Amino acid sequence: xxxxxxxxxxxxxxxxxxxxxxxxxxxxxxxxxxxxxxxxxxxxxxxxxxxxxxxxxxxxxxxxxxxxxxxxxxxxxxxxxxxxxxxxxxxxxxxxxxxxxxxxxxxxxxxxxxxxxxxxxxxxxxxxxxxxxxxxxxxxxxxxxxxxxxxxxxxxxxxxxxxxxxxxxxxxxxxxxxxxxxxxxxxxxxxxxxxxxxxxxxxxxxxxxxxxxxxxxxx
Amino acid sequence: xxxxxxxxxxxxxxxxxxxxxxxxxxxxxxxxxxxxxxxxxxxxxxxxxxxxxxxxxxxxxxxxxxxxxxxxxxxxxxxxxxxxxxxxxxxxxxxxxxxxxxxxxxxxxxxxxxxxxxxxxxxxxxxxxxxxxxxxxxxxxxxxxxxxxxxxxxxxxxxxxxxxxxxxxxxxxxxxxxxxxxxxxxxxxxxxxxxxxxxxxxxxxxxxxxxxxxxxxxxxxxxxxxxxxxxxxxxxxxxx
Numbered sequence: 428x429x430x431x432x433x434x435x436x437x438x439x440x441x442x443x444x445x446x447x448x449x450x451x452x453x454x455x456x457x458x459x460x461x462x463x464x465x466x467x468x469x470x471x472x473x474x475x476x477x478x479x480x481x482x483x484x485x486x487x488x489x490x491x492x493x494x495x496x497x498x499x500x501x502x503x504x505x506x507x508x509x510x511x512x513x514x515x516x517x518x519x520x521x522x523x524x525x526x527x528x529x530x531x532x533x534x535x536x537x538x539x540x541x542x543x544x545x546x547x548x549x550x551x552x553x554x555x556x557x558x559x560x561x562x563x564x565x566x567x568x569x570x571x572x573x574x575x576x577x578x579x580x581x582x583x584x585x586x587x588x589x590x591x592x593x594x595x596x597x598x599x600x601x602x603x604x605x606x607x608x609x610x611x612x613x614x615x616x617x618x619x620x621x622x623x624x625x626x627x628x629x630x631x632x633x634x635x636x637x638x639x640x641x642x643x644x645x646x
Numbered sequence: 647x648x649x650x651x652x653x654x655x656x657x658x659x660x661x662x663x664x665x666x667x668x669x670x671x672x673x674x675x676x677x678x679x680x681x682x683x684x685x686x687x688x689x690x691x692x693x694x695x696x697x698x699x700x701x702x703x704x705x706x707x708x709x710x711x712x713x714x715x716x717x718x719x720x721x722x723x724x725x726x727x728x729x730x731x732x733x734x735x736x737x738x739x740x741x742x743x744x745x746x747x748x749x750x751x752x753x754x755x756x757x758x759x760x761x762x763x764x765x766x767x768x769x770x771x772x773x774x775x776x777x778x779x780x781x782x783x784x785x786x787x788x789x790x791x792x793x794x795x796x797x798x799x800x801x802x803x804x805x806x807x808x809x810x811x812x813x814x815x816x817x818x819x820x821x822x823x824x825x826x827x828x829x830x831x832x833x834x835x836x837x838x839x840x841x842x843x844x845x846x847x848x849x850x851x852x853x854x855x856x857x858x859x860x861x862x863x864x865x866x867x868x869x870x871x872x873x874x875x876x877x878x879x880x881x882x883x884x885x886x
Contacts, residue, residue, distance in 0.1 A: 549697055549733035549792075553747035554723030563746060567737050609786055 445602025468535025489529030519591040538569035578635030609631025653702035662859035677849035726796030734780040741776040766794035786817030803834040
């Protein structure tokens with residue numbers, strides 16, 4: 428059976444609709460992850476012992492278990508606890524956001540710890556408090572090192588969002604599957620789906636590379 | 647002005663300071679010399695509590711600052727510190743490096759802080775560099791900015807931790823000149839250094855440290871010229 432590319436123009440609108448949801452999912456997940464990850468990352472460096480242990484367990488659990496399992500926990504498991512269904516979109520951004528938070532926590536922690544110890548000492552020796560030193564000296568320098576890996580995290584979320592196709596959210600991959608039931612052209616459709624992912628991830632990795640050059644740490 | 651009593655510091659089983667008793671008077675310049683690993687930097691860092699002493703006490707202007715109730719930030723603002731590796735803030739311009747402390751810690755206005763910063767930059771001889779970033783400066787210039795940054799807090803004492811050890815030889819002089827001028831102005835200083843000529847010239851008193859204790863102390867002429875202790879003699883024969 429020969430390839431038939433003539434079907435492509437007809438499927439693009441549907442796939443772009445799915446692409447839009449994919450981007451929304453990734454953006455919202457990373458935004459949630461950023462909030463969780465910033466607090467968790469800071470807690471891992473400068474928090475109390477309790478905060479360190481709690482965030483450590485969180486990071487280990489999330490990074491040591493598949494996102495698909497986490498998604499099922501939220502979508503299928505949580506409803507039995509709270510005795511009401513969790514809508515697919517809410518389940519998806521919850522699982523993805525909490526997942527992303529763990530990875531971002533590690534990015535934030537590594538960024539803070541990459542700042543030379545002498546910076547904190549110099550700040551403290553001027554009489555600045557710990558939190559002033561963090562705010563004016565450590566964070567601004569850590570941020571430059573955090574932005575590039577955050578871009579990589581966003582790429583990872585963009586790709587992993589395809590997992591939520593299993594809970595019937597019509598993001599890019601799921602849209603592709605739907606289109607296939609209409610066209611019976613799995614190879615062509617999945618190829619287009621793959622290329623759309625590739626176009627997005629390539630664009631972002633270019634942006635990351637550019638930001639790495641722009642933000643190269645001077646010291 | 648600064649006094650230590652039975653100051654000890656250990657890192658695990660490594661006993662870096664084994665009981666240091668020193669009293670530094672106002673306007674005095676105390677130079678600390680000794681071999682690497684003798685504990686002289688740790689001693690200096692205990693004075694402004696960058697290192698927490700394992701036991702013993704540090705007094706500053708009569709107050710015991712190793713008391714857990716003391717606000718260390720209030721003590722540190724009175725003691726300027728200059729580091730071997732400068733530790734300027736790389737994301738800030740020279741003038742911002744200098745104005746940050748006075749504005750955030752002392753609540754000085756931006757205008758006043760800038761004025762002080764410019765005066766100090768002129769004093770250390772790099773007035774034209776205020777808008778530059780640390781990475782654009784030579785080592786000697788960076789260290790002079792670091793000194794200006796510490797002085798901007800209008801400290802009562804200055805601590806120098808091998809301030810010229812990371813510098814290329816041709817830049818050592820310009821930094822020593824600045825420290826020398828501070829000494830002439832009567833700043834109370836504790837200077838850890840490997841520059842014996844400088845120690846002799848500016849020091850009111852020289853402490854020779856080895857293996858965590860003060861082995862010998864006295865005027866530069868006594869300690870550097872006629873050392874009594876065999877360890878001091880052995881050290882000086884290697885470095886002079």
